[in-house]
Amino acid sequence: MHAYPTLEERFARISSIEDAIGILQWDAETMMPEGAADSRSDQLATLKGLAHEMLTAHDTGDLLDQADQDSGHLDDWQRANLREMRRIYLHAAAVPADLVEASSRAVSRAELVWREARQNGDFALLLPHLSQVLTLQRQIGQAKGEALGLSSYDALLDSYDPGLRQAAIDPLFAELGAELPALIQEAQEHQKGRPAILPLDGPFPVDDQRRIGEHLMKAVGFDFNRGRLDVSLHPFCGGSTRDVRITTRYSEANFMSALMGVLHETGHALYEQGRPEAWRRQPVGLARGMSLHESQSLLIEMQACRSQEFVTYLAPLVRETFQGEGSAWSPENLHQILTTVEPGFIRVDADEITYPAHILVRYKLEKALIAGDLQIQDLPSAFNDKVKRLLGLTVPDDSLGCLQDIHWPGGAWGYFPTYTLGAMTAAQLFRAASQADADILPGLAKGDFAPLRTWLRANVHSKGSLLTTDQLLIAATGQPLTAEAFRAHLRERYLGH
Amino acid sequence: MHAYPTLEERFARISSIEDAIGILQWDAETMMPEGAADSRSDQLATLKGLAHEMLTAHDTGDLLDQADQDSGHLDDWQRANLREMRRIYLHAAAVPADLVEASSRAVSRAELVWREARQNGDFALLLPHLSQVLTLQRQIGQAKGEALGLSSYDALLDSYDPGLRQAAIDPLFAELGAELPALIQEAQEHQKGRPAILPLDGPFPVDDQRRIGEHLMKAVGFDFNRGRLDVSLHPFCGGSTRDVRITTRYSEANFMSALMGVLHETGHALYEQGRPEAWRRQPVGLARGMSLHESQSLLIEMQACRSQEFVTYLAPLVRETFQGEGSAWSPENLHQILTTVEPGFIRVDADEITYPAHILVRYKLEKALIAGDLQIQDLPSAFNDKVKRLLGLTVPDDSLGCLQDIHWPGGAWGYFPTYTLGAMTAAQLFRAASQADADILPGLAKGDFAPLRTWLRANVHSKGSLLTTDQLLIAATGQPLTAEAFRAHLRERYLGH
Incomplete structure (x- = not known):
């Protein structure tokens, strides 16, 4: 009976971290001086990592299962909320941490190279990086697909x-x-x-x-x-x-x-x-x-x-x-x-x-x-x-x-x-x-x-x-x-x- | 031997949370529309809570002790860093979570009442709230004093x-x-x-x-x-x-x-x-x-x-x-x-x-x-x-x-x-x-x-x-x-x- 409220509290905190990330990203595009880019990257990586850790905490899966078992006590809104919690959890938990990190790194590199490649119309320059991103996206798709049956x-x-x-x-x-x-x-x-x-x-x-x-x-x-x-x-x-x-x-x-x-x-x-x-x-x-x-x-x-x-x-x-x-x-x-x-x-x-x-x-x-x-x-x-x-x-x-x-x-x-x-x-x-x-x-x-x-x-x-x-x-x-x-x-x- | 690097990593993440808080507080005073105040409070409370949890995690004290024992392997800069880590930790860990929360609530109320009391020169209006803040500050001072020998x-x-x-x-x-x-x-x-x-x-x-x-x-x-x-x-x-x-x-x-x-x-x-x-x-x-x-x-x-x-x-x-x-x-x-x-x-x-x-x-x-x-x-x-x-x-x-x-x-x-x-x-x-x-x-x-x-x-x-x-x-x-x-x-x- 306590599983659902515990989840609501956890997701509320995650939501506030996401809100903070949204403001920090806005600031980076509108207000931030250029020299702060590294520091901002650290902030965003830290907050995203924390949100991911809270979402995929060792007991989240159990709490979702317990809440499902007790769902007779939940109203429609709560049931829909629980359904969304599980969906978000499945997406996050499906992908191993090292794959998340490898993909994040490959994307950072590819985006950087892409700016130059686009400027010069040089696909060959981007190719190895894009290939790496694709390989990891396919792995992510497969991992999520297995978890979601898709x-x-x-x-x-x-x-x-x-x-x-x-x-x-x-x-x-x-x-x-x-x-x-x-x-x-x-x-x-x-x-x-x-x-x-x-x-x-x-x-x-x-x-x-x-x-x-x-x-x-x-x-x-x-x-x-x-x-x-x-x-x-x-x-x-x-x-x-x-x-x-x-x-x-x-x-x-x-x-x-x-x-x-x-x-x-x-x-x-x-x-x-x-x-x-x-x-x-x-x-x-x-x-x-x-x-x-x-x-x-x-x-x-x-x-x-x-x-x-x-x-x-x-x-x-x-x-x-x-x-x-x-x-x-x-x-x-x-x-x-x-x-x-x-x-x-x-x-x-x-x-x-x-x-x-x-x-x-x-x-x-x-x-x-x-x-x-x-x-x-x-x-x-x-x-x-x-x-x-x-x-x-x-x-x-x-x-x-x-x-x-x-x-x-x-x-x-x-x-x-x-x-x-x-x-x-x-x-x-x-x-x-x-x-x-x-x-x-x-x-x-x-x-x-x-x-x-x-x-x-x-x-x-x-x-x-x-x-x-x-x-x-x-x-x-x-x-x-x-x-x-x-x-x-x-x-x-x-x-x- | 791993205690000190683990602490460096933990404090680096805490520092990035603090940096994020700094930007969000600046935004609240300069850019934020008024209607976002509640949402911003949630963000700040969540991030402060997370930083405090990371700082006072169950193993931080042990890591500090281990790092102290291994401090022969540390250079002067690292030793100074370790000294500051312990100081910050002692301040944070000294105050029980319920006292932190009670004080934070009393302060929020007192600040609100203070604006009106100052406007009207009405000390009596502020008195019970200020008294409450003082009581809790004395408790915080005592708790920190015991931990720090002060x-x-x-x-x-x-x-x-x-x-x-x-x-x-x-x-x-x-x-x-x-x-x-x-x-x-x-x-x-x-x-x-x-x-x-x-x-x-x-x-x-x-x-x-x-x-x-x-x-x-x-x-x-x-x-x-x-x-x-x-x-x-x-x-x-x-x-x-x-x-x-x-x-x-x-x-x-x-x-x-x-x-x-x-x-x-x-x-x-x-x-x-x-x-x-x-x-x-x-x-x-x-x-x-x-x-x-x-x-x-x-x-x-x-x-x-x-x-x-x-x-x-x-x-x-x-x-x-x-x-x-x-x-x-x-x-x-x-x-x-x-x-x-x-x-x-x-x-x-x-x-x-x-x-x-x-x-x-x-x-x-x-x-x-x-x-x-x-x-x-x-x-x-x-x-x-x-x-x-x-x-x-x-x-x-x-x-x-x-x-x-x-x-x-x-x-x-x-x-x-x-x-x-x-x-x-x-x-x-x-x-x-x-x-x-x-x-x-x-x-x-x-x-x-x-x-x-x-x-x-x-x-x-x-x-x-x-x-x-x-x-x-x-x-x-x-x-x-x-x-x-x-x-x-x-x-x-x-x-x-």
């Missing part, structure tokens, strides 16, 4: 997105992949029929950009009493659940990129700030997974803030802020800027419709690499083949190809698919929301996100990890994830039907 | 300043106390003979104040690659040893207060940044104690930066920065502003010569309270008596009397004397430095702190906790701490002889 790749997927399986992704991505090349081409054709885009002339002062960013964050629902906006080289949403630190990066030449970035991170932040206060520090209070997290950022950025409705609110606001003049600042022109389709080499610069092609390339390749069906030295040519097939582009240089992302040298295998699953989920949720509340779209046209936020709070944020992703989606939208809403959204926005 | 008050002193004893303080403070009332009066008389002070007319833009503050920090030797300057309600020097975060508070009406505050904290920061990089994460690499730490801030602020020499450099700099005009900006007038004597009720606003009187009042009272020679309900009248005797002032209200400082409700008993010991130490070190290197004073007149910094690095910073405070002072100045250099300094600066 294939290696499924076990890696499950690390980022509980319950996500290759068998669920394959048909969704196959459906999308079959349609994408034609869709991209049609969208470009369709685009040609529209008036030429008028450029917005800067410079756009950073202070004005920050002011309008904060204004829109507030409109969307960001709570500045429990979060901040700052600047970092790579924008992110971090900090801790009750202290959400988002970042952006300003360019005086282009305000739209930072602004859309801020709105994207604000979507993530809403999910962090919107989970129940009383569930804080417990696993059931955590975000459900990376697909759902990405769905919240893409729902705000792509579904809501690139909609015709919102742009009618945005256009006069930015025109006034930056003292813009002329028809370049019309809602129609702004909307065209925000929905331009242009196949390119770089994933992070991709538009909404070509982005999934980048993900499909990476998903297929990492699956094959983990399964041993592709050799790591063959990655560049396999990568370039797939880019040619899906995007119609000839990669001139590995820095614009398989060297562009940090994920693989960084040891984040099984992460890529969550971006596009997030986009699909966003479309499905946004459609359900708009159908459930007729005030949502008209609200966006007035900069009023309250109806949308209310729906998201009720149907997504407030659930934490109480439900599985499937259960959550069925409750919110009537069905598990399909590609249908996303495909319809793309056709409507980019083909006009 | 009286209760000495044990509390030793927490802040290793090796500091009442028997060493009493004669120093008696000597000072006997002289102070007359000295203060003479200084005021002497001041009357000087030309009237011309006020500096603001406003002084905050950006300019920050710029000149950063300029002077660099001149003094602050390494911005391993530290920052920010804003907080109460200025402090925090962060971690290799990532020193100092803060200030600006007023557009008065730039001098923030600037001198910045220079004060820069003195602390030099000590943090100046200890040997290779000693990082080990107890022997820690600062020697609060008296020495305060000596470093006061040496920079009071000895160096309020000297005639430095003011000849400062005057044209501030005049140019703030576009000042007229003789108010002359070095002579600025120096008078920086050395004005004016007895007042508030310790933190006190000038260099009346400040020690505030400390003597508090030292005598906290000694008596800990010893049981004074009852807590009699504190206000005892406080006011002593203020009358030493400063010649009649306290009109406890908010200007015994309620003004957070130290006692905050559980920092045994801390007050280190301020004035720091001032004495600063005078003794500065005199020795100036005698050892004739370039130091002329350097200050050119804003060149390199000679002074070189001497401090060699004689103070680089020593860490290798030596005791006495050993360090004897090596640096030829004698242990006496009141003589400080008394001579006050007479010279404030009486002109």
Whole structure:
């Protein structure tokens, strides 16, 4: 009978260590002087090690078993919490300490070499390090897979997105992949029929950009009493659940990129700030997974803030802020800027419709690499083949190809698919929301996100990890994830039907 | 043979937790949104608890004993490190966990009530809470005293300043106390003979104040690659040893207060940044104690930066920065502003010569309270008596009397004397430095702190906790701490002889 409360206390402490790590990582990207990097590495390694030790303490497994035996005394919330505790424990305990350490070291080295390799487009330089990271990721996948009764790749997927399986992704991505090349081409054709885009002339002062960013964050629902906006080289949403630190990066030449970035991170932040206060520090209070997290950022950025409705609110606001003049600042022109389709080499610069092609390339390749069906030295040519097939582009240089992302040298295998699953989920949720509340779209046209936020709070944020992703989606939208809403959204926005 | 390396590893991890705590505390005062306070409290309590658990782990005592037995194999540095490990361990292990927790809770409550009590000058409101804190401090002092073979008050002193004893303080403070009332009066008389002070007319833009503050920090030797300057309600020097975060508070009406505050904290920061990089994460690499730490801030602020020499450099700099005009900006007038004597009720606003009187009042009272020679309900009248005797002032209200400082409700008993010991130490070190290197004073007149910094690095910073405070002072100045250099300094600066 004491096992469950003991576990709650242990996980609460672990959660506070994770929160501290989140703030220290934010600080490292935003505030920390460069010379403190070594000291910060020591701090993070120590805290991560302590959290891991507490999680995998010799009695955690027994406590989980005892709590399971006593689970008749637990309510639904506690049972869900216990389920999440076990999942987290299994992932952590499955991997022997020396494998964790070897992988961490290999990743640190590979990330360092990757920066140089990417700069020079030199895959051969990265190859031995990437090969080492892959070998260790395969071992981790196998170890986790054995503990969880999953294939290696499924076990890696499950690390980022509980319950996500290759068998669920394959048909969704196959459906999308079959349609994408034609869709991209049609969208470009369709685009040609529209008036030429008028450029917005800067410079756009950073202070004005920050002011309008904060204004829109507030409109969307960001709570500045429990979060901040700052600047970092790579924008992110971090900090801790009750202290959400988002970042952006300003360019005086282009305000739209930072602004859309801020709105994207604000979507993530809403999910962090919107989970129940009383569930804080417990696993059931955590975000459900990376697909759902990405769905919240893409729902705000792509579904809501690139909609015709919102742009009618945005256009006069930015025109006034930056003292813009002329028809370049019309809602129609702004909307065209925000929905331009242009196949390119770089994933992070991709538009909404070509982005999934980048993900499909990476998903297929990492699956094959983990399964041993592709050799790591063959990655560049396999990568370039797939880019040619899906995007119609000839990669001139590995820095614009398989060297562009940090994920693989960084040891984040099984992460890529969550971006596009997030986009699909966003479309499905946004459609359900708009159908459930007729005030949502008209609200966006007035900069009023309250109806949308209310729906998201009720149907997504407030659930934490109480439900599985499937259960959550069925409750919110009537069905598990399909590609249908996303495909319809793309056709409507980019083909006009 | 393995005991010592095991201890080094354990203390290194503890040090990284402490570093993390330092950054999180800095963040709480400078960056954190208000709504995150509860979450931050959880983080800090968890990390402090973990550091304490690691320090007092069941085998730490045995490891220390084994390492002592093997100490023939250790070099001097390792032996000093081991000595510091044991001191830290004894302090931590002496106090039972429930006493630590009870004290921490009583302090939290008392600090909260104190804010209201101070606002309203209502000692009765604070009394039961302060009484509780005192009771627990006496128990802590007794527990530590038994473990360390010290009286209760000495044990509390030793927490802040290793090796500091009442028997060493009493004669120093008696000597000072006997002289102070007359000295203060003479200084005021002497001041009357000087030309009237011309006020500096603001406003002084905050950006300019920050710029000149950063300029002077660099001149003094602050390494911005391993530290920052920010804003907080109460200025402090925090962060971690290799990532020193100092803060200030600006007023557009008065730039001098923030600037001198910045220079004060820069003195602390030099000590943090100046200890040997290779000693990082080990107890022997820690600062020697609060008296020495305060000596470093006061040496920079009071000895160096309020000297005639430095003011000849400062005057044209501030005049140019703030576009000042007229003789108010002359070095002579600025120096008078920086050395004005004016007895007042508030310790933190006190000038260099009346400040020690505030400390003597508090030292005598906290000694008596800990010893049981004074009852807590009699504190206000005892406080006011002593203020009358030493400063010649009649306290009109406890908010200007015994309620003004957070130290006692905050559980920092045994801390007050280190301020004035720091001032004495600063005078003794500065005199020795100036005698050892004739370039130091002329350097200050050119804003060149390199000679002074070189001497401090060699004689103070680089020593860490290798030596005791006495050993360090004897090596640096030829004698242990006496009141003589400080008394001579006050007479010279404030009486002109």
